[in-house]
Amino acid sequence: MQRSVFDVAARLFRVSGRGEISAIKLEKLMYYIYGWYGRLTGEPLFRQQFYAMTYGPVVGDLLSLHSEQEVVSLELIEQVCATFEDAPLEDDFYLDQVVEAVWEYYGEIDQWDLVEMTHQEDPWIKAWEGREEGTRRSYLDSEDIIDFFLWRKMPPELFYLLPPPQIMPxxxxxxxxxxxxxxxxxxxxxxxxxxxxxxxx
Incomplete structure (x- = not known):
């Protein structure tokens, strides 16, 4: 059974040691965890849908959870994990390594700098420019995210933090x-x- 975005967010909270993370930063970190996991495995990390919005990529279900909140708490994530339809997953050491690497590399970057970074990347640009006129969001294809990360240049610092790839494009x-x-x-x-x-x- 595939994990949910909430399971991944809970892992991020555990790795960060924080009780709260800004909503904007959490959404961007989910995007980078998803992308680099896809780079290493060639597989989608979770099934929830991404969208391109004004402040970069977001996961629709996660956005609905924290709508109109500036910060997201570990308690809120744990509550939804407990009631989510997926059964709890066993420990996944490989995923935890990816989450740890993304947190170490991106975790101290300001949320608005993360937004700007995603605005320079093809998945968001393609989806945002392709949205219907007058709309505030657009479907962001998960395959586009994975394909982009498969071929993007990996920062050397991140290369040494991530686990060994399971595929080689x-x-x-x-x-x-x-x-x-x-x-x-x-x-x-x-x-x-x-x-x-x-x-x-």
Missing amino acids: ITAKGAEILETLGAEQGEKAREIFAQCGLVEA
């Missing part, structure tokens, strides 16, 4: 090279891709 050129190599040469292929700039060294 390659370009069309990389796929052609791979076709010419046997399975036993997988590590050698990895070195070749790195030398060609097709994957992270």
